[in-house]
Amino acid sequence: MGYNLPVENLKLPAVFTYGSATAAYQIEGAADRDGKGKSIWDVYTHLEPSRTNGENGDVACGHYDRVQDDVKLMADLGMKTYRMSLSWTRIIPLGGRHDPVNEVGIAFYDKLIDALLEHGIQPSVTLYHWDAPQTLYERYGLFLDTAEFRADFEHYARLCFSRFGDRVKTWITFNEPYIISIFGHLNGTLAPGHCAERGSDTVREPWRVGHTLILSHAAVTAIYADEFQPTQQGRISIVLNGHFYEPFDRSNPADIAAAQTRLEFYIAWFGDPVFLGRDYPACMRVYLGDRLPVFTEDDLDLLRATSKINSFYGMNHYSSKFARQITDRPPAKDDWTSNIEELSTNIHGEEIGPASSSAWLRIAPTGFRKLLNWVSSRYPHLPIIITENGCPCPGETDMEVAKDDQFRQRYLGLYLDAISRAIYEDGIEVQGYYVWSLMDNFEWSAGYGPRFGIIHVDYDTLGRTPKNSAYYLRDTMEQRRGTSSVRNDY
Numbered sequence: 486m487g488y489n490l491p492v493e494n495l496k497l498p499a500v501f502t503y504g505s506a507t508a509a510y511q512i513e514g515a516a517d518r519d520g521k522g523k524s525i526w527d528v529y530t531h532l533e534p535s536r537t538n539g540e541n542g543d544v545a546c547g548h549y550d551r552v553q554d555d556v557k558l559m560a561d562l563g564m565k566t567y568r569m570s571l572s573w574t575r576i577i578p579l580g581g582r583h584d585p586v587n588e589v590g591i592a593f594y595d596k597l598i599d600a601l602l603e604h605g606i607q608p609s610v611t612l613y614h615w616d617a618p619q620t621l622y623e624r625y626g627l628f629l630d631t632a633e634f635r636a637d638f639e640h641y642a643r644l645c646f647s648r649f650g651d652r653v654k655t656w657i658t659f660n661e662p663y664i665i666s667i668f669g670h671l672n673g674t675l676a677p678g679h680c681a682e683r684g685s686d687t688v689r690e691p692w693r694v695g696h697t698l699i700l701s702h703a704a705v706t707a708i709y710a711d712e713f714q715p716t717q718q719g720r721i722s723i724v725l726n727g728h729f730y731e732p733f734d735r736s737n738p739a740d741i742a743a744a745q746t747r748l749e750f751y752i753a754w755f756g757d758p759v760f761l762g763r764d765y766p767a768c769m770r771v772y773l774g775d776r777l778p779v780f781t782e783d784d785l786d787l788l789r790a791t792s793k794i795n796s797f798y799g800m801n802h803y804s805s806k807f808a809r810q811i812t813d814r815p816p817a818k819d820d821w822t823s824n825i826e827e828l829s830t831n832i833h834g835e836e837i838g839p840a841s842s843s844a845w846l847r848i849a850p851t852g853f854r855k856l857l858n859w860v861s862s863r864y865p866h867l868p869i870i871i872t873e874n875g876c877p878c879p880g881e882t883d884m885e886v887a888k889d890d891q892f893r894q895r896y897l898g899l900y901l902d903a904i905s906r907a908i909y910e911d912g913i914e915v916q917g918y919y920v921w922s923l924m925d926n927f928e929w930s931a932g933y934g935p936r937f938g939i940i941h942v943d944y945d946t947l948g949r950t951p952k953n954s955a956y957y958l959r960d961t962m963e964q965r966r967g968t969s970s971v972r973n974d975y
């Protein structure tokens with residue numbers, strides 16, 4: 486399945502944008518400097534026993550003190566855009582709508598945004614990439630209280646739009662609501678680490694969290710459209726992640742249906758309310774019953790109105806899986822998959838693709854092209870921006886492997902070819918691409934183990950060294966560039 490495909494270096498449109506992505510907690514460090522408040526990740530990474538491989542983001546890549554150098558590196562590598570996130574607790578240390586604002590934190594982001602623009606790099610800013618204020622978690626359980634969270638998030642977002650929106654023209658509310666809901670509030674592998682073993686109500690919590698994220702996104706989208714967009718002229722949306730799913734047994738209708746259901750539970754859970762302004766997918770209502778919160782008429786009005794404001798589909802995509810419908814045992818009480826199992830190997834023993842050094846990530850460019858088609862047929866009114874894509878190489882702890890990261894170059898080349906085919910052969914509008922990540926960084930529960938960067942970071946000296954994939958991307962983006970902005974310029 487795609488093992489021996491050659492990289493074809495297929496064309497991309499002239500206007501296709503290229504940049505890299507990061508998130509505040511994963512790179513900034515300076516966790517308690519200049520008035521920053523504690524986020525749920527500052528607390529989670531210091532729990533004993535450690536849930537993050539004994540590691541934390543206290544120092545991370547030291548980006549907080551290296552803004553000029555890091556921006557210069559981006560420019561030297563041919564990047565014209567950069568997807569970054571804001572640390573909520575640098576800006577409002579306690580997080581809430583009645584809490585003080587930290588001007589020093591705002592000044593840091595002013596400096597970063599200005600440096601980017603001076604180098605001709607457009608910032609795309611994510612308001613929330615997982616580092617919620619710890620105080621809000623302690624006050625009311627964060628996402629578990631929809632009304633409180635929504636009011637605090639609205640206040641924080643309004644502040645960001647008013648302070649940075651003169652220069653930031655692409656806004657993203659939430660990064661990966663699926664991961665926040667499931668990994669944070671069901672299997673407990675990401676902060677705040679709720680799971681059944683620790684006494685959380687995993688039957689209901691993940692769905693409540695998802696509900697809060699959807700309504701908070703919609704509320705903030707309405708605020709941007711009403712109060713800021715008319716003068717600032719920017720765009721806003723959300724970023725959804727998702728694997729593509731192939732049936733485990735292509736000749737079994739139950740597995741064919743399972744692959745579709747799995748995609749709906751992963752992506753349409755958020756995509757349908759946010760982009761289509763309607764209720765959750767029918768298969769979720771049927772399977773989850775009253776575990777799934779209900780949208781009121783007011784909620785649906787808000788969703789309908791804001792669905793038209795979102796101006797792109799932000800896609801984080803890494804890999805594909807096989808889906809198998811389990812029929813020989815009942816689902817667990819808190820099952821969230823419609824009793825579907827995810828596998829890397831199909832019924833014939835064929836693997837979905839070559840393994841990286843992260844268990845969930847294999848090279849599967851064919852699935853990427855199929856996912857682009859799936860998303861674009863479900864949300865046909867939206868252009869797609871790839872807001873994250875990348876991989877860690879096998880054996881990358883070895884500096885020689887890191888420098889000449891052949892596995893990553895091949896992965897990126899094949900995934901860019903898949904985008905090209907989606908654009909020119911399938912007629913899908915893909916506007917741009919952000920590689921994950923600009924540099925090696927703190928990979929959440931896996932600590933500093935997996936290295937996703939196209940720039941190597943020496944965690945002793947914090948020295949940066951571009952890997953060959955960084956030069957490969959710079960060059961291939963130039964070589965692939967078509968001559969016009971129309972889709973069939975190829």
Ligand code: PNW
Nearest residue numbers: 508660661664726801845873921928937
């Ligand atoms: C994304 N999965 O998370 C995040 O947005 C990044 O912060 C992170 O560093 C990056 O991907 C690499 O992991 C994901 O299991 C985590 O499918 C897990 C999955 C997908 C995305």
